[in-house]
Amino acid sequence: MKTIGVLAFQGGVIEHVKKIEELGAKPQLVKKEEDLKGLDGLILPGGESTTIGKFLIETGLKDHILKLIYEGMPVWGTCAGAILLSKNIKNQGSGVLPLLSIVIERNAYGSQLDSFKKEVFVPKFNIGTECVFIRAPRIVEVAEDVEVLAELETPIAVLQKNILATTFHPELTSQNYWHSFFVENVVK
Amino acid sequence: MSEIVNERYELNKNLAQMLKGGVIMDVTSPKEAEIAEKAGAVAVMALQKVPADLRKEGKVARMADPKIILEIKSAVSIPVMAKVRIGHFVEAQILEALGIDYIDESEVLTPADEEHHIDKWKFKAAFVCGARDLGEALRRIQEGASMIRTKGEAGTGNVVEAVRHLRRINKQISYAASLSDDELYAYAKELGVSYELLKKTADLKRLPVVNFAAGGIATPADAALMMQLGADGVFVGSGIFKSKNPEKRARAIVMATAYYNDPKILAEISYDLGEEMEGIDLRNLSEHEFLSLRGN
Numbered sequence: 001m002k003t004i005g006v007l008a009f010q011g012g013v014i015e016h017v018k019k020i021e022e023l024g025a026k027p028q029l030v031k032k033e034e035d036l037k038g039l040d041g042l043i044l045p046g047g048e049s050t051t052i053g054k055f056l057i058e059t060g061l062k063d064h065i066l067k068l069i070y071e072g073m074p075v076w077g078t079c080a081g082a083i084l085l086s087k088n089i090k091n092q093g094s095g096v097l098p099l100l101s102i103v104i105e106r107n108a109y110g111s112q113l114d115s116f117k118k119e120v121f122v123p124k125f126n127i128g129t130e131c132v133f134i135r136a137p138r139i140v141e142v143a144e145d146v147e148v149l150a151e152l153e154t155p156i157a158v159l160q161k162n163i164l165a166t167t168f169h170p171e172l173t174s175q176n177y178w179h180s181f182f183v184e185n186v187v188k
Numbered sequence: 189m190s191e192i193v194n195e196r197y198e199l200n201k202n203l204a205q206m207l208k209g210g211v212i213m214d215v216t217s218p219k220e221a222e223i224a225e226k227a228g229a230v231a232v233m234a235l236q237k238v239p240a241d242l243r244k245e246g247k248v249a250r251m252a253d254p255k256i257i258l259e260i261k262s263a264v265s266i267p268v269m270a271k272v273r274i275g276h277f278v279e280a281q282i283l284e285a286l287g288i289d290y291i292d293e294s295e296v297l298t299p300a301d302e303e304h305h306i307d308k309w310k311f312k313a314a315f316v317c318g319a320r321d322l323g324e325a326l327r328r329i330q331e332g333a334s335m336i337r338t339k340g341e342a343g344t345g346n347v348v349e350a351v352r353h354l355r356r357i358n359k360q361i362s363y364a365a366s367l368s369d370d371e372l373y374a375y376a377k378e379l380g381v382s383y384e385l386l387k388k389t390a391d392l393k394r395l396p397v398v399n400f401a402a403g404g405i406a407t408p409a410d411a412a413l414m415m416q417l418g419a420d421g422v423f424v425g426s427g428i429f430k431s432k433n434p435e436k437r438a439r440a441i442v443m444a445t446a447y448y449n450d451p452k453i454l455a456e457i458s459y460d461l462g463e464e465m466e467g468i469d470l471r472n473l474s475e476h477e478f479l480s481l482r483g484n
Contacts (some may be wrong), residue, residue, distance in 0.1 A: 009446045010209040010230060031446065048230040048266050055228065055446060079206070106265055113312055114200045114290040124280050134202050135267065135289070172202050 002187055005030040005039040009055040011047020011080060015171035019179040031173045033064050041074040041187035044081030046134065046169050049106070053084055053096040056123045062096055069099055080120075082165035083137050088187045090140060100163045101143030102155075108138030122157070122177070129177045131156065131168035139167060162186065193309060200314035200334035203267065203289065207231055207421055211411065211442050212400065213391045214238050214425040216256070218263035224428070227438035231267040231290070233423065234260040239296045239343030239479070240426035240465065248417035249297040251279040254286055261288075269316065274483040275301025277310075278444070284313040290335070292316045293328075295482035296425075298341045305483065308332025318402070320480055322360035323379030325395055330385060336395055339480035340403015343426050345467035347413065349406040349480055354401055354417050364390040394418075403480065406464050408429070408444030408457045415448035430465035437461050 001024070006016045008029040020027040020043075030036060042065065044052070054122070056062040069075050075084045075097075083104055086095040090105040109115070112135055119128040139155040142148060150157040150166075156165045157178075164186050170178035215221040221232050236252040237245075251272050261268045267289035272279035274293055279300075283291050291313050293306055307335030308315040308331040318339040319325035325336045338357070340350030364386055367375055372390065376383040388396055400416035402423035411422045422445055424438075431437045440457045447453040475481070 008209075011206050013209065015205065045211060047208075048206070048210065050225060051210055051228045051230050051442070054442075058443075110315055111287040112200065112203050112267065113284070113287055115203065117195060117199065132199070132202060134199065134206055168200065169206075172205065 001026050002040040002183060003038055004183060004187065005036065005042040007042065007044050007052065009047075010051050012045045012078070012169060012171055015169075016043050016045050016078075016179075017144070019171055019176060020183070022176060023179055023183050025183050030061075032059070033061060036061075036064055036068060039068075039073065041076070041182065042068070043182070044075065044077040044084055045171070046081065049080035049083040049095075052080055053164075054171035056084070056096050066097055066099070069097065069163065072076050072162050074164070074182070074188070076164040076166075076182045076186065078166050078169055078171065079134065079136060082139075082167055085163060085165055088141075100137050100158070100160055100165055101146055102158060102165070103141035104167075105138045105140050107134060107135050109136055111135070118152060120150050120152050120156065124149050125177050125181070127177065129170070130173040130175055131170075132172045133168050134172075136167050137166075196312055197309050197332065197334055201397055203314060204316070204335035206396060207267070207400075209446060210421045211438075211445050212269065212423045213423070213428055213438060214423075215260060216429070218259045220434075221260045221263045223435055224438060225264045227435060228442035229266060229438065229473060230421070231269055232260065232264060233292060233425075234268055234270045236368070238426040240345070240430050241343075242296065242360055243343040243477070243479070249273075251276070251297070254282065256282070257286055257288065258392075261286075266285055272306070273297040273300040275299060275304050275306060275442060277306045280306050280311060280313070280315075288313065290314045290316055290410060293333070295320060295339060295479050298443040299482050305331050311421065316400075318483070319357070320355050322364070322389070323381060324484060325357060325399070326379060326381040326385050326389065329395070329397060330381060333397070335398050335400070336400040337400045337423055340401065340405070341470060342479050344404050344470065345406040345427060345430070346470055347406070347410045348470060350401050350403045350405060350414060351417065353403075353480075357395070357399070358418055361389060361393060361395070361428060365393050405441070405479055406467065408440045408461075411441045411444045412448035412454055415445055418469045421445065427465055431463060433462040437464070
């Protein structure tokens with residue numbers, strides 16, 4: 001059985017845990033270095049990227065996770081998680097785990113009043129998936145070796161080797177397409 | 189309820205879900221907001237004065253000046269909440285026009301209406317409301333609140349009421365979950381809420397929206413206590429900027445909310461934080477001084 005870690009300082013943790021369980025994999029909450037042992041993949045959930053980033057730095061977990069991703073551990077950042085993984089945050093330097101070759105803009109759509117839900121067709125799945133954008137970031141640039149999996153004017157889901165990022169929250173819907181893609185295809 | 193209203197409500201519930209496990213801090217200036225963000229707050233509550241000062245002054249407390257709210261909004265990138273008086277739907281209209289992320293219909297301000305809360309379904313903006321028990325929480329949800337916080341007793345630095353309210357809500361949910369359907373109808377009537385909403389709560393064995401603890405949280409241990417009792421996160425009002433070292437205390441409360449189950453880490457976090465805000469023994473308050481009794 002695959003063990004999928006969920007970074008558990010703050011944010012949409014339990015929502016991801018439930019999805020992982022539904023797919024028959026084993027969730028593991030990650031708050032300390034020892035929680036990283038034996039993980040087949042790691043999810044960085046939505047939440048506040050400044051808050052989660054601060055925890056990663058202060059606990060020293062940042063360096064351990066960076067090393068694991070660098071060595072090939074599959075990782076998936078949703079919303080705030082995508083910001084943490086970005087090499088470039090527009091006007092704000094880089095994410096705390098800057099391994100994904102994209103430029104991302106925080107809160108790009110506006111305030112909570114501009115949050116929205118939309119069905120977006122995903123060529124790779126050949127199906128439309130529900131995408132929930134909550135004070136979401138926007139991917140404004142991607143490097144050549146980054147595969148764009150879904151777009152809504154700009155890329156909203158990208159894959160670069162072992163790193164998956166979505167600017168929306170699949171964990172807030174009743175669908176399992178994205179979790180299933182991560183657990184089955186990104187985590188090998 | 190129309191589909192569009194329903195979808196907006198879901199999105200507003202979703203934002204609260206993303207705040208889980210976090211600390212929301214009261215701030216009265218852009219500088220305080222920056223300190224809060226730096227310390228790891230997941231959101232700030234913009235207000236003119238913190239509850240401890242409102243309590244001392246005893247004057248009419250209203251929505252903060254939009255100038256302060258907008259200055260705070262531009263100082264941070266985390267969500268900004270702001271308070272309106274209970275029943276004051278025009279203050280809420282103003283906050284919605286300002287593009288605020290969450291509106292707190294709060295008993296900490298002087299109530300504008302002693303009978304009616306705001307009909308929150310009329311708004312696109314998200315609302316959080318206070319509650320002391322299950323009936324109050326579900327009545328607010330029925331009116332369209334997409335997040336609940338226990339009322340506690342704001343501005344006292346005394347956590348006893350927050351504990352009482354959270355325990356009471358938990359106990360009432362367990363009780364509801366133990367009832368048969370015909371008994372649930374009677375209990376719904378007693379609480380003044382719809383059967384459907386009570387049934388949903390009983391099935392979920394928790395409130396159908398995120399529930400944060402608030403009112404009197406002053407130390408990292410207080411925050412961890414509320415988390416262990418089942419809160420989804422905490423609001424800290426006067427506890428931070430009325431203490432001697434706000435930066436350090438804010439950071440400690442953020443850490444304690446994440447590591448609430450780890451006494452060893454809590455011990456480290458709590459070490460040498462400097463003087464905390466002065467507390468008030470609630471037995472010394474007369475009934476009219478209890479803010480939590482406002483709005484029902």
